[in-house]
Amino acid sequence: MNKLRRFYLNHLKRKMFNKIILIYSAVMMVLFLIAAVMVYQYQVQRIIREESDANLKTAQVLSIYLNRQYENIQTLVQQIYGDAALSDDLIYFLNHRYEDYLGHRLHLFSRPGEQRVQSFSSVLKSYLEQNPGASGVTIFSYPKDFYMQIRPQSQQLKYENGSKPDWESWFSERKHYGWDTMNRYGPFLDAAVNASSGTYSYFRELQDPWTLEKVGMMMAEFDAGQLSAWLKTRAPDVRGRILVMSSRGTVIYDSEETGGYAGQTYPYLHQLDNTEKWIPLDEMSKVNVLSVGNAELSVVGIVSKSSIHDSTVRLRNTLIVVTLLFVTASFLVTFTVMRKHSKKIQRIIRSMSRIGEGDLSVRIQMPGEDELQQISVRVNDMCERLELYIDKMYTSEIRQKHAELVALQSQIQPHFLYNTLESIRMRAHTSGAKEVGQMIYNLSVMFRSMVKKDTIVTVQEEIELCSIYLDLFRIRYEGRLAVGIELDREIGGCRITKLLIQPIVENYIVHGFRSLESDNEISLSAVREEERIVITVADNGKGIPAGRLEEIRRMLSAPSQPSGVGGSSIGLINVHERIRMNYGEDYGVTVCSEEGKGTVVRVRIPILREGFM
Template identity: 25%
Template sequence: MNLITKVILLIFFLIAPIFIIYIYSNQKSTQVVEEQINIANQNRVSHFLSAIEDTMEQVSVYANIVTKDPDFAELAAGAVPENGYDYSLMIGTIERKLGLFSLSTSWMNRISVYFPALDLAVSSQTPIAYNEKELADNLRKGTSWTLRNVQVSGITKRVFTRYFVGPSAAAATDLSKSSIVVEVDLMENNITMLLDSFKTNGNNDPFFYKASGEYVPNSSSDEPMVREIIQSKSLGSDGSHKNIVKLRNKQYLIYALTSDKLGWTLVDYVPLEDILAPVTRSKHLFYLTSGLLLLFGVIAAFLLYVHVQVPIRSLTQSVFHFKRGEFSTRVTTKQNRDFQLLVTQFNEMAAQIQHLIEKVYLSDIRAKEASMKQLQSQINPHFLYNSLAFIVSMAKMNRTQPIVSMAHSLADYYRYTTRNDRMITTVRDELAFVTSYAEVMNWQLGKIRCETHVPESMLHEAIPRLLIQPIVENAIVHGLEPKVEDGSIRITGEEEQGWRRIIVEDDGVGMPPSEVEELQERLAKQKLPERSCGLWNVHMRLRYHFGEGSGIIVEAAASGGLRITLQWLKQETAVHVYE
């Protein structure tokens, strides 16, 4: 487990208990808030309904006062003045008294008195006509408060109406037995104003409702919503209750309280999210703060990873590469100033170690060159014996032409290898030597063809001696000699942007792709391969003679064999390590 993972886990374990405690406390707080709000709203609804009941009962008291008034009682008893003037005077007095009753309260109401025996009707507002059939129909509906339409000054209005019949309760079912009927009309606007005052004290939207489907909204009520609540069957016919209903993709908390005196239900509803808005805001603020803390923690962990973990990992990997012998390894990634000094010191140390190792290796190369000069003066017994055996064989067969050609090629070969004056030659001389060697091998094997195509401008380039011949020798010994059919070697030259390339390609048996890849990787890392030491030696000589970027590239040839590319910088810009 790396450092960044540990830091993130530490941040998580530090924040997790806070989340758990907060979620628990938030649930408890929400429960307490809901309970307190429910109690407060239920009390408000109950108090407001009681106020409506008391006010309507106060209006009903006027009916008892009317029935006990002497003037009303006299008419109810049938004592009508015979004199028309006195009769008009009595009716005027009764109307004024009814008007006083209507003005004694701030509510908009109307009181009408019916005298069935006299076919007489008197009202506190505009004069009304006595209609016995209509009055009987209204009495059959009961004497409790009902909502109906009436005409007031030619305008249709909805009113709450209640009837009081004298002298006994039996008269309510038989109009002929009644002496007086008092009709109290309470305008719907009065209830609407009460609902408005109730709404002003909160964020609710109350309305008055009866089980039959009738309702009285407040002046700013959302009536489509009211109808949806009624249709949702969430309102009981009586009693007190609360319910949560989902309407319009929102949850609403509904409070309902039914009046036993009026038979109507006061309903109040409010979005549940509005009730819990303070708690919700607090929860969102906590989540936002926690999220920011977590984000800052992750950013801090990431910065720690970038500025500490990455430099340490880069240094560690460089040390491992250096340990495996890759002495050209350097830390090249950009580091912060805290690690820059350490990285600089590491790179300087690596450069010094590489320089020392290269110096030692260069001394070894020079020692090998000295040994090679000595060995070049000696004859390769195996190569010489094979060549002489070929000459003897041709002589026995009296074939003078192969003997002459072999002798000339062999002479050119040994003339080149036995020159010890200097280790630098030209591409032209090296190719001539390679051609002589290929001809000798072809006379021995009889199946080798060597082609050379090098631009004239490259032939004068100075290169170390015996640079191309080991490549051609490897191609013949490991590629063409095991092949049953004839084989060919093609040597070409290229020039590109200051670079020189000699490409040796054969169509021999080649190498498996995995071995080719492994060989190229070892050459690139300057690691001595288990085989093809001649290639590695040529590669290192090119690097030390011409500098960084020079060396050998090993590839599989399209013909099935190998394609070996020797590349170096042109002589004018080359870095000469030794001559």
């Protein structure tokens, strides 16, 4: 007693999940034992319902197909009677000899300005082409005792080969019963029409729309094999037997391949009214009867007891085995497996919640080698990779880019200051005070701009700095340097990284300026092109040799090389790298040059107003 009490306290009272498992298992076992005797009868009734429902669904599928066939025929007749030219063509054909009909058609075609009139036979052929289930259409003429058979690939005119009273009796029967099988046509039609029991037909009497006189009959023939093909595609699991019967009980289709009633009058026709109980047919069976719209057809589904018996035998044997296994093993398996896995799942859920809150240091410790353990390994690996990725791709890379930017900016050494000071010294010995004063003023302006800690200036300030720089050299070389500057006022206030243009101008002075020539020219222009600022520095200096130009272009198009590119020199590569660091890979520097004729350098940056950087 004490052991039971301790077990209850340790494993049930204080652990709700264990109580749920125990109660669930106990209730399930008790209910299963009580219901074991009743299950067999219940399952038998379920199988009967399933078989009957499946049979009914199959009958519905076939009913839809037959109703579509019937509607297509009615649409065909309405098309002919709805078109005055087509109906006149058909009535003329039925009331005249075929030779006269052909002459009539030729006469219509020969009329000047007369539009071509479509014939009824072309409409019938179009109907056959659009309806694969229809194998042919036959038109009978009452006044002239002939009929025309129209197939998808052929058309034949034939005359009646039976006695007149027999034909009239046969036509009279067709008027009252529109659907029939082809093997009930007797000796009146030849072998081409009297095909086999695998074909059924629909009859429709034709009349003159003006006089309402009965002048003929139309017979549409259908291939019963298309019904089987339709069932295979729409209801591949056919349960029971399917019959299609006309209003007088003639079976025009039987799903049984052998021993069927196709072409015969169904002997149990009057017993099909009771669809709720078992009725004696060939054997005790349940039936489903569906009417096909207004087509005067019925689809009958039959489920026999013998087809259900095989399923019930298998059910009984299976039920006995399942009952024994469930009673002996359900409690142990349910308790041990569910409790073990539920603990693992709860552990994973708690860990995933912490990860969702941003704690990537979580690691799930899961014993075993099942799927839950594999999930835990994948989650742990994901956390490690995320931590490495964040550290590498964000923190480390941002620090590296910042260091590279500082290094690049520090590489820009103002070499021009030495040249300028030398020019001032020489001018002080050889010239008057005005020019020296101007040069000293320009140099002081440049010093003030260089000493500023701001790394972002306006486009106008950057252009003015270049203009002051060029003025120093223009004064130094006494008219041997012409400077042209053009600035679009719309972009003058846009933001730009400091000292992007001055190194390009300095490259011209150091490498392109011809000190012995008097026609040196350099021009600066800053214009807007769509959402970009394009700054162009063009000169007529020495130019760049083809080999060196190709090397420069290759370096400009290569991926970013933030460290050590261009050595200690101030060059285009450093400017290009600074632009790409600050604005992205879509912007930068392009160079065009021809040795001995000059160089054109274009700088492209985005339009950034004040406050963007």
